[in-house]
Amino acid sequence: MIWAFYAVLYSVFRALFVEAGRIDRGDPWVRAFWHAVFGILMLLPFWPMMQWPAVDAGFYFAAVIVGAIMTIGCLMQLALSEQHKGRITGISLPVETAAAFVIWLAITPSSFGDVVGDALRTACVLLAFTVAGIALAIVRSNDIHIRTALLMTPIGLSFAVAGVVTKLALPSGPALAIALPYVLINFGVMAIVMGVIAAMKRKFGRAAFQTETLRSGALTGLFSASSYTAFVMAVSLAPNPGYVSFMAMLLPVWMIGLHKILGEEEKSSPVAAFLLVLSAIMLVVAVL
Numbered sequence: 001m002i003w004a005f006y007a008v009l010y011s012v013f014r015a016l017f018v019e020a021g022r023i024d025r026g027d028p029w030v031r032a033f034w035h036a037v038f039g040i041l042m043l044l045p046f047w048p049m050m051q052w053p054a055v056d057a058g059f060y061f062a063a064v065i066v067g068a069i070m071t072i073g074c075l076m077q078l079a080l081s082e083q084h085k086g087r088i089t090g091i092s093l094p095v096e097t098a099a100a101f102v103i104w105l106a107i108t109p110s111s112f113g114d115v116v117g118d119a120l121r122t123a124c125v126l127l128a129f130t131v132a133g134i135a136l137a138i139v140r141s142n143d144i145h146i147r148t149a150l151l152m153t154p155i156g157l158s159f160a161v162a163g164v165v166t167k168l169a170l171p172s173g174p175a176l177a178i179a180l181p182y183v184l185i186n187f188g189v190m191a192i193v194m195g196v197i198a199a200m201k202r203k204f205g206r207a208a209f210q211t212e213t214l215r216s217g218a219l220t221g222l223f224s225a226s227s228y229t230a231f232v233m234a235v236s237l238a239p240n241p242g243y244v245s246f247m248a249m250l251l252p253v254w255m256i257g258l259h260k261i262l263g264e265e266e267k268s269s270p271v272a273a274f275l276l277v278l279s280a281i282m283l284v285v286a287v288l
Contacts, residue, residue, distance in 0.1 A: 019258050036071075049176065050184070066182075135276045
C-alpha cells in the first residue's frame with residue numbers, strides 16, 4: 001500500500017503548490033515559466049539517482065506528451081487559485097478520478113476482470129467515491145456553479161489522461177529512480193513551452209525579474225516538482241491510476257489546514273473535511 005503514502009504526499013504538495021501560487025499576482029505565463037525553471041533546478045541535484053531507460057522511446061514520448069498536458073493544467077490551476085484562493089482546485093478531482101479509473105479499465109482487460117470478479121471491493125470503492133463526491137460538493141458549496149465546473153473539467157480530464165499515460169509508459173524498476181527523470185522531462189517541456197510563448201507575448205520585462213516573482217517561482221517550483229514526483233511514484237505502484245487521483249481529493253483538507261495556519265478566514269465545512277478523510281480510509285481498506 002506504499003502507493004497510498006505517495007498519493008497522500010502528492011495531494012499535500014499539490015495543496016502547497018496552489019497556496020504558493022498566490023504569492024505573486026503577476027503575469028501567469030511568467031509565473032508558470034519560473035515555476036518550471038525552478039522545478040528543474042530542484043530536480044537536478046538528484047541526477048545521480050536517476051535511472052534513464054536506454055532503449056524505450058515510449059518512455060520519452062510519454063514524458064513529453066504528459067509535460068505538455070501538465071503545462072495546460074498548471075496554467076489553469078495558477079490562474080484559478082489566484083482568483084478563488086485555491087478553494088475550487090479540488091472540484092476537478094471527481095472528474096479526474098472517474099476518468100482515470102474508467103480509462104484504465106477500458107485499456108487493461110485484466111484489471112476490468114478483477115473489478116467484475118470482486119463485487120464487494122468494487123462496491124466499497126464506489127461507496128468511497130460517492131462519499132468523497134458529496135463531501136467535495138458541500139465543503140464550500142458557494143464555490144460550486146456551472147462556470148466553475150466547466151473551467152475545472154478540462155483540468156480533471158488532463159490529469160486523468162496524464163496518469164494513465166504515465167502508468168503505461170513507466171518501465172519496471174525503483175519507483176523514485178524512474179520517476180525523477182520522467183518528471184525532469186515534464187518540467188523541461190513546461191519550461192520550453194511557457195518560455196517561448198511568454199517571449200512571443202513580450203512578457204519578460206523588468207517585472208518578470210522582481211524578487212516577489214522569483215520567490216513565487218522558487219516556491220511553486222519546489223512544491224510542483226515534489227508533487228509530480230510523488231504523483232508518478234504513486235501511479236507506478238497503484239493498481240489503478242484512478243486511485244491516486246482519488247487520494248488527491250484530500251486536497252481541500254490540506255487547504256483548510258493551510259488557511260487556518262495562515263490565519264485566513266475559512267468557511268469550509270469541517271464535516272465535509274472529515275468525510276473526505278473517511279472516504280480516503282475507505283478506499284485504502286477496500287483495495288487492501
